[in-house]
Amino acid sequence: MNAPVNPVAGLAGAHAASCPTPRTRMEHLRDFRHFGVAPLIERDSPALYRQCVDVQAEIRSFADRHVRPHLAAWDTQAKHDHDFVPWSAIEAGLDVRLFSMGIPALFGGRNMSPVSVAVACEEIAAADAGLMVVYGAHALAWMLIVTSMDLRMLQRLGREISDGEKNGKPVILALAHTEVTGGSDVEDVEDIRKARLTSRWEKVPGGYRVRAHKVFSSNGGIADYIVLTAYGDYADPMNTMRSFVIRPGTPGMTIGRPERKLGQRMCLANEITCLDVFVPDEDTIESGNPGRMLDSTLTLTRAPVGAMAAGIIRGVLERTLDYLAQKRTASGWLFDEQWVQMALADMIFALQAARGLYIDASLLSEEYGFAQFMRQMPARVPDLIGRSDAVRRVTGAKLLNTLMQKQYERKVSDAQVQRITANASIAKFGGTDLAVNACMKAMEILGEDANDPRWGVEKCLRDAKLGQIFEGTNQICRLHTNRGLLA
Amino acid sequence: MNPAIDDPSEERAIREMLRAFSQKHLEPAWDALDEVDATRFAGLRAALRETGLPAACLPEEAGGVPLSPVARHAALSTLGAAHPALATALVSHLASQALIVEANDGQWPAALPADAAFAIVGSPLDAVPETPFRLEDTPDAPRLTGSRRAMTCHADFLVIPAQASDGLRLCVMSASAEGLDCRGTPSSHGLALLPFAEIGARNAAVDDKHLFAFPAEGRAAHEADGLLASLIAGMIDEISARAIDYARQRQQAGRMIIEHHAVQQLVGPIEMARRPLRALAIATLAESRAGDGTATAFAVQIARRAALDAIQTFGGYGYMQDYRVERYLRDANTLETFWIHAAARERDAALRRSNALSRGEAA
Numbered sequence: 001m002n003a004p005v006n007p008v009a010g011l012a013g014a015h016a017a018s019c020p021t022p023r024t025r026m027e028h029l030r031d032f033r034h035f036g037v038a039p040l041i042e043r044d045s046p047a048l049y050r051q052c053v054d055v056q057a058e059i060r061s062f063a064d065r066h067v068r069p070h071l072a073a074w075d076t077q078a079k080h081d082h083d084f085v086p087w088s089a090i091e092a093g094l095d096v097r098l099f100s101m102g103i104p105a106l107f108g109g110r111n112m113s114p115v116s117v118a119v120a121c122e123e124i125a126a127a128d129a130g131l132m133v134v135y136g137a138h139a140l141a142w143m144l145i146v147t148s149m150d151l152r153m154l155q156r157l158g159r160e161i162s163d164g165e166k167n168g169k170p171v172i173l174a175l176a177h178t179e180v181t182g183g184s185d186v187e188d189v190e191d192i193r194k195a196r197l198t199s200r201w202e203k204v205p206g207g208y209r210v211r212a213h214k215v216f217s218s219n220g221g222i223a224d225y226i227v228l229t230a231y232g233d234y235a236d237p238m239n240t241m242r243s244f245v246i247r248p249g250t251p252g253m254t255i256g257r258p259e260r261k262l263g264q265r266m267c268l269a270n271e272i273t274c275l276d277v278f279v280p281d282e283d284t285i286e287s288g289n290p291g292r293m294l295d296s297t298l299t300l301t302r303a304p305v306g307a308m309a310a311g312i313i314r315g316v317l318e319r320t321l322d323y324l325a326q327k328r329t330a331s332g333w334l335f336d337e338q339w340v341q342m343a344l345a346d347m348i349f350a351l352q353a354a355r356g357l358y359i360d361a362s363l364l365s366e367e368y369g370f371a372q373f374m375r376q377m378p379a380r381v382p383d384l385i386g387r388s389d390a391v392r393r394v395t396g397a398k399l400l401n402t403l404m405q406k407q408y409e410r411k412v413s414d415a416q417v418q419r420i421t422a423n424a425s426i427a428k429f430g431g432t433d434l435a436v437n438a439c440m441k442a443m444e445i446l447g448e449d450a451n452d453p454r455w456g457v458e459k460c461l462r463d464a465k466l467g468q469i470f471e472g473t474n475q476i477c478r479l480h481t482n483r484g485l486l487a
Numbered sequence: 488m489n490p491a492i493d494d495p496s497e498e499r500a501i502r503e504m505l506r507a508f509s510q511k512h513l514e515p516a517w518d519a520l521d522e523v524d525a526t527r528f529a530g531l532r533a534a535l536r537e538t539g540l541p542a543a544c545l546p547e548e549a550g551g552v553p554l555s556p557v558a559r560h561a562a563l564s565t566l567g568a569a570h571p572a573l574a575t576a577l578v579s580h581l582a583s584q585a586l587i588v589e590a591n592d593g594q595w596p597a598a599l600p601a602d603a604a605f606a607i608v609g610s611p612l613d614a615v616p617e618t619p620f621r622l623e624d625t626p627d628a629p630r631l632t633g634s635r636r637a638m639t640c641h642a643d644f645l646v647i648p649a650q651a652s653d654g655l656r657l658c659v660m661s662a663s664a665e666g667l668d669c670r671g672t673p674s675s676h677g678l679a680l681l682p683f684a685e686i687g688a689r690n691a692a693v694d695d696k697h698l699f700a701f702p703a704e705g706r707a708a709h710e711a712d713g714l715l716a717s718l719i720a721g722m723i724d725e726i727s728a729r730a731i732d733y734a735r736q737r738q739q740a741g742r743m744i745i746e747h748h749a750v751q752q753l754v755g756p757i758e759m760a761r762r763p764l765r766a767l768a769i770a771t772l773a774e775s776r777a778g779d780g781t782a783t784a785f786a787v788q789i790a791r792r793a794a795l796d797a798i799q800t801f802g803g804y805g806y807m808q809d810y811r812v813e814r815y816l817r818d819a820n821t822l823e824t825f826w827i828h829a830a831a832r833e834r835d836a837a838l839r840r841s842n843a844l845s846r847g848e849a850a
Contacts, residue, residue, distance in 0.1 A: 076675065183802045185740040194741030216803045260808040262798075262816075330617060339835075436795065443676075443824045447832060448636045450824035451683065453675035461820065462676070465798060465813075466806055473802055475749035 022335035024321035029351060030126075030314065032056045032119055037359055041115070047379075048366075051116040056123050058096045063127035066092040071128055072453045078265035082258045085222055086266050089131060090170055098124070098135045099170060100162045102142055102300075104374065105381045106391070107158025114300060114362040114371050118307035122355070125311025126318065129463035130266030132308050134172075137218035137267065140301050140471075141173035141227040144243055147296035147370060148287035149404045151395035153245065157225065159387070174223035176214035176272045184476035187298065189291040191476075192237050199230040199274075201242055207280040210244055213273050216470070220270030221258050223248060227285070228274065241294075243285040252277035263462025286398070288405045292417065298472070298480075299369050299420040305471045306358035306427030309435040309464065313351040316435075316460035320347070320442045323455055334445070343441040350438040354431035361420070361427040369420045373408050422484025425477035432467030432474060439464050498561040501554075504538055505562060509569035520570060521814065523673050523682045528641050531573060532604060540566075540577060542601070544584035544710065549595035550602070556772035560717040560765065567721030571818035572680035574718045576640040580604055581714060582611030583646040585707035590657045590699035598696035599644070599659060606642035606662075608635060608686050610830035612712055612780035613648075614705030620649035620688060622656050622698075629698060631658055631666075634687040638825070639669055641682060648701055655701035658693045666691030677817030678825075708778025713771035716782035719790045719822070720764040726790070726815050727757040730797040733810075737802075744800070753796040760789045780830045787827050790819040 028034045032052045042049040066089045078084040101117050103109020112120065117139070124132040142161075145153050157173070164171035177186060179198050185191035199212035212230050220226065225245050232240030248255055256271030287293045324335040334340055365371055385391060394400060439461035443450040446457050453459070468474045512534050513520065516527065535541060540562055545551030554562065566574040583605035588595060595601055609616050620633030631649055639645065639662065647658045660667055669684040731754050734745035744750045764786050771782040794816035798805035805812050 072675075079675075178803065181738065183739060188740070191740035196738055262806050262808070262813040337832075339832075440791065440820070443820055444828050447824050447829045451674040451676035451678075451821050452636070452672050454672065458676040458820070462817075465795070465816070468799060469802055469806055473799065475747075475799075478749070 022321075022324055022333050024325040024335065026317065026321060029317070029348065035355065035359065037363070048113055048115060051112060052119045055096070055101075055112065055116055055120045059098075059120055059123040062093055062096050063124065067127045067131060071459070072456060075265055075459055076453060082260055083221065083268070084265070085268060086131065089266075090134065091168065093131075094165045094168060094170060097162075097165050099138055099172065100158070100165055101135070102139050102146065103158045103162055104154075104377045105379055106377050106386055107155055108162030108383065108386055109158055110162075111379060114303065114365040114369070115359065118304050118358050118362040121304040121307035122311040122314065122358070125308040126315040127311075128266055129308055129312050129315075129460075129467070130264035132311065133218055133264055133267040133466075134222075136301075136304055136308065137175060138173045138223075139304070140218075140297070141175035141223075141225075143297045143300045144175060144177075144227055144229075144293065145245075145285055146374075147293045147300070148243065148285050148290075149401055149408065150286040151397075151401055151404070152282075153285055155392060155395040157245070171224045172219055172222055174217050174219035174226050176212070176217040176220065176226050176228040178214060178216045180213050180215050184473045187294070187472045188476060188480070189238055189294060195237070197231055197234050197237060199228070200234070201230040201232055201244070201279075203232075204278070207278055208242070208244065208284060210246075210274045210277045210279055212277075213271075215271050216259065216269045217272050218267050218269050218470075220255055220272050221268035226253075226272060228272065230274075238291045238294075241290040243287070244279040245283045245285065246274070246277060246279060250277055250279075262465060263459060264466050286401055288402060289409075292409070292414070295414075295417050295421055296370050296412075299365050299417060299424055300371075302421070302424035302428040302471055302477065303358050303361040303365060305467055306354060306361065306424070306431035309428075309431030309467050310351060310354035310358055312435045312460050312464045312467070313347065313354055313431075313438045316439050316442045316457055316464075317344075317347050317351060319456050319460065320344070320445055323446055323449065323457070327449075340445055343445055347438045347441055350434035354427075354434045357427040357430045361423040364423050365420050368416055369412060370408070373411050418484035420484075422481045425472070425480040425484070428471060429468070429474035429477040429481075432464065435464040435467060436461065495557075497555060497558045501558050501561040502565045505565040505569065508534065508538060509565075513570050513573070517570075517811070518808070520572070521679045521808075523671070523680065525641055525682075528576075528680065532576075532641070535573070535577070536602075541580055541604070544581040544588065545601055546588060546593065546595055551595075556713070556769050559714065559772050560720075560769045563714050563717035564721030564724060564765070564768070567718035568725035569721075570680075571718065571722050571815065571822070572678040574721070575638070575678055575818075575822065576606070576681055578711060578714045578718060579606045579611060579638060579640050580642070582707060582711035583607045583642075583644075585710045586611070586646060586657060586702065587659065587699070589702040589704060589707045596696065596699075598694070603643040604641070605644045605646055605659075606638060606640040608637040608645050608647045610780075610826040612708055612715065612778060612783060612826060612830035614708040614778045616648040616655070616701075618648040618650055618655070620647055620658070622649040622651040622658065622693065624652075628692040628695070629656075629658075630690040631660070631688040631693050632690055634685055636672075636683060637686045638678065638681045639671075639684050639686070645686065647686070647688070657699040657701050659697040659699075660688075660691065660693065664691055674821060677814070677819070677821030679817070705777030706775055708780070709771070709774065709776055710778070712778045712780050712782050713768055713774075715822070715826070716764070716768040716771055716786045719783065719786040719819070720761070720768050722790050722815055722819060723757060723764060723786075723793050724761055726793045726797045726812060727754070727761060729810075729812055730754045730757060730800045733801055733804075750800055753800045757789075757793040757796060760793065764789065780827065783827050784831060787819060787823045791816070791823060794819050 097110045100109035101112040105111040161171045181196040185195040201208045231237040258268040327334040539552040668687040671684040797812045
């Protein structure tokens, strides 16, 4: 973005001299190196600093080449063709290894930390929030498996995803958790007891029989595996929640038509129904404590939504500055109008605030949350060892699974999980509220040109709105904030 | 008792007529009415003509159907609730009529067909428009040059304010006039039923009989303010009804969501805004003074917030086109950025210009 436009060219000499080019470059607001916290991270954790700088540069280069040039056309096409998927970008993005960003090195993944994952999310969302959600929804499903600590499943899927990236074949996950009649309440360990649920499992020889009706499953239409949650007893959903890894096409499973969405059209969202789907035991995710698994997942997934919001704000700011770099009024540059200056300052504030919130929440998660526990795993593992039978045997042992769960409970207390969830929730609701407001301001600046798809500004608002809704509405996030931070 | 707002029977009759129009022509095609489609639009325009509304701002002797402020509010708010884009095209048409009549000393000019469709280029809220169009006298005819993005509404005539050497003019140009170019980039946001185009004029000849001094009184801009505020009030009526309906059906955590304070905080303010906005719109329509666009500017901020909060009330469903509220957000945003904020921006510029001029005179 910030295309090299020289709007002064063509003006008469004296007039041009009196109208300096608007100050529309924003390197200091884009590069991780310039984030306030970056020097401290560099000092205390050079490897993490390097990871953040590198991943940001890689994604920027990928997005500049394979995403930004096509966005307006893709968005217009997807308005009518609801099955549209930006496969060329997804395939080109395999080199950056975003599908394995949260997968430990032991399973062949990129092994990124919560902070660098969030920086990556901002960078993709600055180009396109819908594409970020392709990776985000995949990561969300993955996180549910990670926090269950089912090492056998982690080994199996982690390897397949990582190998897929190396072999040029994306292996994509989707989570099917939201119920037709249950939204934010099924993301809350207390409210879920009162939610109206429509997904049930029943134990049968060799596996489970699942009946489920899920909605808004992001990636549902393109996933290689659907991670689907269901309940054994509606009267006690939290303790009887189980997750199943199901391949689309399994008899009894139907993937509905993609939803016709206001924005984020690069990511399909589908309804999923299971009518007596048989899931073998080995495709079931083992989790001793589903409530803790759900809460721990939220510690890891809400801050990236805040990062997405920061990315949207940055994206809309970049696009607005591109517009201002060439827009003149009868009396001079639109950029120089005081009301525009006020609006721009509010947008920059929104970016800094949203970024501060997600970095803060990610650092907390890094230092005191699940990531801290996961650091016990080696950061680098030679492929030969990762694939060895020994590792496979160890990770397949149920006992290790139970031991790890116990150790996690000892290392990271319930109060800690709630506190991190609270901070992640603040990053999510604060960031997405700021993003919507920033996009509204940007549209005002563009005025009559705001609904012209070529500027891409109105699309940012359409994309931003979903951030206030998914991953727990901003209302439920506010309630989680109080629960985690007030004693 | 305020006579201007005391005729509920007239209001009811108009609302019923337009609800029937909506049931017959808009409801069955609601999904499709979100993109430019000239044929479909022509059908809607023909059906709307039967209601008499497109003649609302014509003088009676030209076949006009004068309506009271309450009736005008009822018409625009009902149509605004049913389909904001179609209602916007109607406002563009009525504001054009009002502007032409005001510019022509209260008469409809004989040279213009009274039953044609008109659309304004620029914001109808602008009493003193800042226009990029220039009008130059040449030996054969006045000629128009300039360009700006505008909603053309498939109109037969475009009403274009233009700056001449001796003041503002109002040019009424056939949409197919030679030298007038309409290159379209459809809206990717709201009011998507309407064609948006870069209207470009390059020495386009203007018929003398279609050229008027721009009216200094600004009454047409004020009329547009009242009509548009009514349209937006209608949008908020619809948004509120949909959000409250949904909040009474949907359960979360074992309760109807309307019972949650978190949801009441969303739908309450939308519902609370309805009555004051109705009063504001009717009062605006009842006055005759220079327009300043304030009623609309006030209403549209509430509409944008209301649409965002209604989507939030619906949760994921609100984000999907099937539940319709998302279109009201897009429409409110496009109204705001295209006509309302643009008008305010130009009004500010005009104010600065006039201040600068008066300071110059004082010096």
